[in-house]
Amino acid sequence: MCLAIPGKILSISDQPDNYRSGDVNFSGVIRSVNLAYVPEARENDYVVVHAGFAISVLDQTEAHASLAAFDELKNTLDQIP
Amino acid sequence: MTLENDPACPLPINQYEKIVMAHGSGGRQMQQLIDTLLLTSFDNAVLNEKNDSAVFEIGNSRLAFTTDSYVVNPLFFPGGDIGKLAVCGTLNDLAMSGAHPLYISCGLIIEEGFPIESLQRIVKSMSYHAKNAGVEIVTGDTKVVEHGKGDGLYINTTGIGLLETPLKITPPMIQAGDVILINGDIGRHGIAIMAAREGFTLDSPLKSDCADVSGLVRLLISAGLEIHCMRDLTRGGLATSLVEISASANKHLEIYEQDIEVPDSVRGVCELLGLDPCYVANEGRFVVILPESQAAEAIDLMRSHPLGENTVLIGKIHAATSGMVTMKNRIGTNRIMELLSGAQLPRIC
Amino acid sequence: MKYVDEFRNNEHVALLATAIKNAATRPWTIMEICGGQTHAIMKYGLDQLLPPGITLVHGPGCPVCVTPLVAINKAIAIASLSDVIFCTFGDMLRIPGSEKDLMTVKAEGGDVRTIYSPLEALELARQNPEKQVVFFAVGFETTIPTTAMAVYQAEKLDLKNFRLLVSHVRVPPAMEAILASPENRVQGFLAAGNVCVVMGYREYLPIAQRYRVPIIVTGFEPADILQGILLCVQQLEQGRFVVENQYGRAVKEQGNITAQEMVNRIFKIVTYSWRGLGEIEMSGFKLNPAYADFDAENYFATAHIKTKEHTGCQSGKVLQGILKPSECPSFGTLCTPEYPLGATMVSSEGACAAYFAYRRRQNEQSTISKSV
Numbered sequence: 001m002c003l004a005i006p007g008k009i010l011s012i013s014d015q016p017d018n019y020r021s022g023d024v025n026f027s028g029v030i031r032s033v034n035l036a037y038v039p040e041a042r043e044n045d046y047v048v049v050h051a052g053f054a055i056s057v058l059d060q061t062e063a064h065a066s067l068a069a070f071d072e073l074k075n076t077l078d079q080i081p
Numbered sequence: 082m083t084l085e086n087d088p089a090c091p092l093p094i095n096q097y098e099k100i101v102m103a104h105g106s107g108g109r110q111m112q113q114l115i116d117t118l119l120l121t122s123f124d125n126a127v128l129n130e131k132n133d134s135a136v137f138e139i140g141n142s143r144l145a146f147t148t149d150s151y152v153v154n155p156l157f158f159p160g161g162d163i164g165k166l167a168v169c170g171t172l173n174d175l176a177m178s179g180a181h182p183l184y185i186s187c188g189l190i191i192e193e194g195f196p197i198e199s200l201q202r203i204v205k206s207m208s209y210h211a212k213n214a215g216v217e218i219v220t221g222d223t224k225v226v227e228h229g230k231g232d233g234l235y236i237n238t239t240g241i242g243l244l245e246t247p248l249k250i251t252p253p254m255i256q257a258g259d260v261i262l263i264n265g266d267i268g269r270h271g272i273a274i275m276a277a278r279e280g281f282t283l284d285s286p287l288k289s290d291c292a293d294v295s296g297l298v299r300l301l302i303s304a305g306l307e308i309h310c311m312r313d314l315t316r317g318g319l320a321t322s323l324v325e326i327s328a329s330a331n332k333h334l335e336i337y338e339q340d341i342e343v344p345d346s347v348r349g350v351c352e353l354l355g356l357d358p359c360y361v362a363n364e365g366r367f368v369v370i371l372p373e374s375q376a377a378e379a380i381d382l383m384r385s386h387p388l389g390e391n392t393v394l395i396g397k398i399h400a401a402t403s404g405m406v407t408m409k410n411r412i413g414t415n416r417i418m419e420l421l422s423g424a425q426l427p428r429i430c
Numbered sequence: 431m432k433y434v435d436e437f438r439n440n441e442h443v444a445l446l447a448t449a450i451k452n453a454a455t456r457p458w459t460i461m462e463i464c465g466g467q468t469h470a471i472m473k474y475g476l477d478q479l480l481p482p483g484i485t486l487v488h489g490p491g492c493p494v495c496v497t498p499l500v501a502i503n504k505a506i507a508i509a510s511l512s513d514v515i516f517c518t519f520g521d522m523l524r525i526p527g528s529e530k531d532l533m534t535v536k537a538e539g540g541d542v543r544t545i546y547s548p549l550e551a552l553e554l555a556r557q558n559p560e561k562q563v564v565f566f567a568v569g570f571e572t573t574i575p576t577t578a579m580a581v582y583q584a585e586k587l588d589l590k591n592f593r594l595l596v597s598h599v600r601v602p603p604a605m606e607a608i609l610a611s612p613e614n615r616v617q618g619f620l621a622a623g624n625v626c627v628v629m630g631y632r633e634y635l636p637i638a639q640r641y642r643v644p645i646i647v648t649g650f651e652p653a654d655i656l657q658g659i660l661l662c663v664q665q666l667e668q669g670r671f672v673v674e675n676q677y678g679r680a681v682k683e684q685g686n687i688t689a690q691e692m693v694n695r696i697f698k699i700v701t702y703s704w705r706g707l708g709e710i711e712m713s714g715f716k717l718n719p720a721y722a723d724f725d726a727e728n729y730f731a732t733a734h735i736k737t738k739e740h741t742g743c744q745s746g747k748v749l750q751g752i753l754k755p756s757e758c759p760s761f762g763t764l765c766t767p768e769y770p771l772g773a774t775m776v777s778s779e780g781a782c783a784a785y786f787a788y789r790r791r792q793n794e795q796s797t798i799s800k801s802v
Contacts, residue, residue: 002569002625004650006432008432025284027348028283028794029284030282031353038686048572051519056686058680066653070439101537352434412438414475415475415478426523426524426544429520430469430521
């Protein structure tokens, strides 16, 4: 469980909280996504979307940190005799 | 099997009592229906080759003969319409055996209430694409069914072509060491249709790749290349065609993920819905299997044609004891590609 | 695709695979309980990158494999009614009940629709007031908030024709049931990343401590899964057993509070029976009394539908990691992908189906190398 992919918020509707929705761009596919569970989300944020709902705002700093950690492995592995 | 009638046993249904949608989607159930009912009932050497076209001799000529029925929703889609599909699909099937398409028939099953204006557009489209290919629509049939019984329009086209090459182009001709070429990217038709039907918005609109590739194939045939097999990729996508070829050829087909082009919006829709682009329908793509020594020449030739500009080598043939298709993933691991059970379904898991 | 492709990078994958090889000095058995992770492992062949001593067990992480037979039979019964529009995720369409599947119901004239979001079912209910629209609410904690929102909105709209057939489950009790079994072989877990996006990972802390197993909250791309395995192996080698968050870009320790609040408002937790695992306390969901009208089981007569799970199929043991598919007496003989006995062979992500494909590739490659 469960297929969820990140997409970029293009616009957010002016609707009451539980009906808040936005247009999200997934690599060229634009879908309307319910944003009720990410009240902190803003335009240009990336959100993780499952079954038509955003369930998390993607933490871009953490994402870059993860990728840097992979790169860091190069140095650690090089040091292993 | 004693378990079969046990109501507590979740024995999956292999033998459906009624036809289900899966029987038409190009996957395992359709293969089973064809093998167990149609092939055994009709049983003859030509049919049993299971090629896109039947090839046989009449007098001194070798003819190719094929039929296809077209059921699509929506009838008009970005990049084409059911008429274009019906003509190009049959032209392509004939071309896959190396034949020069000559004549097509056109059978229409029209639902009561279907707008005549739409019918006119579709028929004009068929006429246009046939003329473009230099083929004539020489016979046909028209039926009307009651409202509610026809989905607008169904079309059947049957085609006849002439083999002007002595080559036998069929899976058993495939040799270990051969390579696999494809004339472009995958997934456009299936995703364009789905996007149109489901109302997806794409920031760069996707058109079906529906096209008549018989001209491109003629280039290859005229160049005298030793083509062993060709197959156009329709329902069930690249993977399904390759699995079918591997089964008929008893060879191991290996393809390389990094060489297979997938347009961005196809990828986006597939990622979103959990679909695999390798199983998405195409209507203007085909694979060519030929000796490695001729690959470079074939690629150059194909790239000189508008429908082959993005031709690329995507795989290789290995010896095997039975048919198998594997894909080498971008990360270097291997995956077996199988027939799907029915159509691909969007998933959340 | 941004934030997807970068986690499929070849170089990173190779580095992580090497790091795992270097880290593992002993055999370890690690389970993932997530259909999405199982799918990724199979699609990318990640097990091929692991050293022979690391065994990946595919746990009960997908509704395809764990939805109880009785729920499927109820779904089929309801979907067969003439005034019903039955909505389901695509995953469930071909799962066999005792006599047929939902696809067959469609073939027989039932109005069965595949949807992507529960809100689509809601919309169908609004557009078709003369029909009963029933949504087959399956899935883990990731999906439950989406179902909850559909019920919330239905109640606000005062819809009288929208129902749920609920078969939602939660992961931690299943994990405990597996760990508590005397036959348990699992030594470490990859926790389902998107489940934890919603629920956070606090509920895993006592499990890690009580059973002394490392639990790594893991994402879904190849680099995520390999890093999850690496972190797990490192803990195992060091004799540590804590919860670590590999999927930090999406998961916070407390999870998504807004989503959790909606779930608690709409649902309560109950004991539930999992296919293959049997009854697990506090592992399922039921609509709260205030929303009982939306429960399909209160509207349709389904109480009489009782089904015994078949005892011949061993998929329960496979899902718990107690049995390898190849150790099942029916594997490859009575039970194959063409004629499967249970869900783990039916589902293309099922452990048994995966083993079957793997074995086929191995056989083919060894035949070829023998003839060369």
